[in-house]
Amino acid sequence: MLLAPQALRNALMTLRRGGRLVLLATVLLPSHSLFGQLSTEDHLAESTFWPTQGCESREGFVGAAACAKCHAVKSSQQESTQMALNMMPASASEILRGHSDLTFAVNKYKYKIENAADQSNYSVSDGTKSLSFPLAWAFGAGRVGQSYLFKKDDGQFYEARVTYFANLKNLGFTPSRELSSPSGIDEAMYRPVGQAEAIRCFSCHATASTIGGHLDESHLIPGVSCEACHSPGRKHVLAMDGMLSGKPGTKKTEIFNPAHLAPTEAVEFCGACHGDWWDVKLSGVKGVSSTRSAPARLVTSKCWGKGEARLTCTACHDPHQQLKTESVEYDEACLQCHVNSSGAKPTASHPGPACPTARERCTSCHMPKTYVPEMHSNFTDHRIRIVRSGEPFPE
Numbered sequence: 398m399l400l401a402p403q404a405l406r407n408a409l410m411t412l413r414r415g416g417r418l419v420l421l422a423t424v425l426l427p428s429h430s431l432f433g434q435l436s437t438e439d440h441l442a443e444s445t446f447w448p449t450q451g452c453e454s455r456e457g458f459v460g461a462a463a464c465a466k467c468h469a470v471k472s473s474q475q476e477s478t479q480m481a482l483n484m485m486p487a488s489a490s491e492i493l494r495g496h497s498d499l500t501f502a503v504n505k506y507k508y509k510i511e512n513a514a515d516q517s518n519y520s521v522s523d524g525t526k527s528l529s530f531p532l533a534w535a536f537g538a539g540r541v542g543q544s545y546l547f548k549k550d551d552g553q554f555y556e557a558r559v560t561y562f563a564n565l566k567n568l569g570f571t572p573s574r575e576l577s578s579p580s581g582i583d584e585a586m587y588r589p590v591g592q593a594e595a596i597r598c599f600s601c602h603a604t605a606s607t608i609g610g611h612l613d614e615s616h617l618i619p620g621v622s623c624e625a626c627h628s629p630g631r632k633h634v635l636a637m638d639g640m641l642s643g644k645p646g647t648k649k650t651e652i653f654n655p656a657h658l659a660p661t662e663a664v665e666f667c668g669a670c671h672g673d674w675w676d677v678k679l680s681g682v683k684g685v686s687s688t689r690s691a692p693a694r695l696v697t698s699k700c701w702g703k704g705e706a707r708l709t710c711t712a713c714h715d716p717h718q719q720l721k722t723e724s725v726e727y728d729e730a731c732l733q734c735h736v737n738s739s740g741a742k743p744t745a746s747h748p749g750p751a752c753p754t755a756r757e758r759c760t761s762c763h764m765p766k767t768y769v770p771e772m773h774s775n776f777t778d779h780r781i782r783i784v785r786s787g788e789p790f791p792e
């Protein structure tokens with residue numbers, strides 16, 4: 398990933414030191430900086446629970462099956478979301494099981510993933526030499542693509558240089574990792590992933606993966622499960638068991654409920670993994686690639702104003718359910734704020750003006766699908782706006 402020029406980064410860091418943005422920032426930075434309060438790093442430095450946070454002990458986690466006992470509907474729905482299914486041991490990947498061979502070739506390098514019933518072998522040949530390793534973990538439910546990590550004899554993680562893309566129905570370069578002239582077969586095949594980076598990958602794609610500052614590969618829960626968003630649940634289960642059996646004295650629910658967050662925090666909560674405004678700013682990612690970060694884009698919409706409960710992520714998405722893919726299913730969310738008959742004027746409860754063009758399918762025109770080349774796929778631009786043909790991508 399590209400980094401912002403060091404000078405800018407330092408300036409931003411200094412401004413943010415000590416917590417929330419102060420008014421000073423409005424003088425020194427474009428008004429944009431008001432779109433974000435804290436970066437994920439800042440949230441993680443606070444004492445309250447925040448997604449991707451590590452834990453001292455694995456004991457606090459109970460797993461989704463334990464939650465299902467009392468929250469049956471939420472649990473059965475959440476299990477089938479892309480978030481829950483977004484990573485797995487390579488041996489459990491349906492994409493890999495569904496293809497006997499996946500191939501890719503660039504110059505003299507020929508890449509191959511060969512899949513047997515319970516193992517996938519990743520190999521590269523340069524015509525004279527070849528290397529081969531079994532894949533360990535698969536990342537990505539497959540709506541867009543799936544990337545792979547494996548280990549060599551040194552016990553370290555390596556990222557395969559190639560990724561499966563749904564739209565190519567085959568392999569391509571791993572996003573942002575394209576190499577035109579690798580130094581040799583090793584570099585052509587993989588990129589070393591250090592411990593700190595591996596911890597970050599797993600913390601966004603799995604649950605209970607960082608224990609005592611280390612990656613706990615053998616006990617992690619693959620995918621984004623209940624406790625990734627609600628904090629470890631053992632105390633809650635005990636407290637609720639007690640409450641339901643009539644034990645006196647149980648008042649606290651002992652679990653994190655994001656429903657109580659203020660609007661900006663609620664968006665930054667999902668941004669812990671999806672990238673909030675500060676995360677994207679500090680990473681230096683710009684242009685169409687930033688549409689992968691819904692939280693960063695959403696808050697730059699005029700609709701957002703200074704932060705609005707009617708426009709947080711959960712106003713449109715139930716994180717316990719599958720993504721709705723019909724534009725008409727999102728109209729209700731827009732019409733919480735927009736008046737919707739011709740000539741109607743905005744009101745106190747509906748501050749948004751009426752559309753002069755249409756009465757339904759609002760997102761189909763105002764949240765355009767944007768092609769992100771390195772992902773070989775479209776992402777939905779969450780910067781709600783009037784789209785003018787030929788305009789440059791609005792940063």
Ligand code: HEC
Pocket residue numbers: 459460461463464465466467468623624627629630631633634637638641650651652653654655
């Ligand atoms: C023994 C039954 C039981 C189990 C098991 C259980 N819950 Fe609950 N949960 C409840 C009850 C009852 C409430 C409502 C408590 C109240 O409103 O006082 C609740 C409330 C919650 C809330 C809202 C808390 C709040 O403060 O508003 C969340 C979030 C939650 N549960 C998540 C989970 C998760 C995640 C798991 C699994 C780790 C889980 N629950 C397991 C019974 C259970």
Ligand code: HEC
Pocket residue numbers: 448449478479480482483484536537538539540541600601602603621625626666667668669670671710711714715716719720
């Ligand atoms: C612990 C990390 C994490 C958190 C927190 C998180 N997400 Fe996600 N989310 C992911 C990952 C990883 C994916 C990619 C799944 C895939 O396609 O492989 C994803 C995918 C999604 C999708 C696309 C689903 C699809 O069917 O393509 C939606 C919508 C989404 N998240 C909404 C949310 C919302 C809303 C929140 C906050 C309430 C949230 N996420 C919080 C990690 C997270």
Ligand code: HEC
Pocket residue numbers: 536537538539540541542543544545556560590594597598599601602669670671672689690
């Ligand atoms: C800060 C959290 C975070 C980190 C760190 C992270 N990811 Fe992701 N990743 C996400 C989220 C959220 C998505 C879904 C949105 C998107 O595609 O950008 C995603 C999407 C993906 C996808 C595409 C899946 C799809 O179908 O949309 C792949 C593949 C992937 N990540 C692999 C990795 C690998 C491998 C690493 C580590 C080298 C990694 N990610 C690190 C949060 C993260």
Ligand code: HEC
Pocket residue numbers: 461464465468471472473475476480621622623624625626627654655656657711716717
């Ligand atoms: C991607 C993050 C995410 C995951 C994963 C997730 N939740 Fe939630 N959950 C939320 C958010 C956000 C809310 C608050 C919803 C709102 O604001 O309406 C919530 C609310 C809840 C509530 C309280 C509802 C209320 O009325 O206040 C319960 C109970 C709950 N979740 C249970 C679960 C269980 C059980 C699982 C696993 C099967 C789970 N959640 C997985 C994000 C998540």
Ligand code: HEC
Pocket residue numbers: 664667668671688689691692693695708709710711712713714720721722723724727730731760764775776777778779
């Ligand atoms: C005003 C409604 C609205 C809000 C608010 C909203 N989304 Fe979306 N989101 C959509 C629509 C519409 C789609 C596209 C659905 C489709 O056609 O597949 C989408 C798609 C997505 C996807 C799938 C990948 C993509 O780009 O198409 C992810 C991930 C996502 N949203 C995350 C979030 C997060 C995180 C938030 C909070 C910052 C959020 N969304 C807020 C309407 C909304």
Ligand code: HEC
Pocket residue numbers: 699700701705707708727730731732733734735748749750759760763764781782783
């Ligand atoms: C929280 C309330 C709220 C929600 C929800 C909301 N809007 Fe808005 N929207 C507004 C307000 C208020 C304005 C006028 C802002 C201004 O002029 O500064 C606005 C402005 C707009 C504009 C004009 C932007 C421009 O560049 O001039 C469009 C287009 C728009 N909204 C579409 C939508 C669509 C589509 C949705 C649903 C996906 C939606 N809005 C959801 C409050 C909202």
Ligand code: HEC
Pocket residue numbers: 728731732735737749750751752753754755756757758759760761762763783
């Ligand atoms: C077929 C595409 C399309 C659909 C569907 C659509 N719009 Fe629009 N909308 C436009 C265009 C184009 C404009 C700009 C019109 C102009 O400036 O002449 C616009 C303008 C607007 C504006 C700015 C009005 C103003 O007075 O500044 C708002 C707000 C808006 N739309 C909201 C919505 C909402 C809410 C919906 C769903 C009920 C919706 N739109 C559905 C294309 C669409």
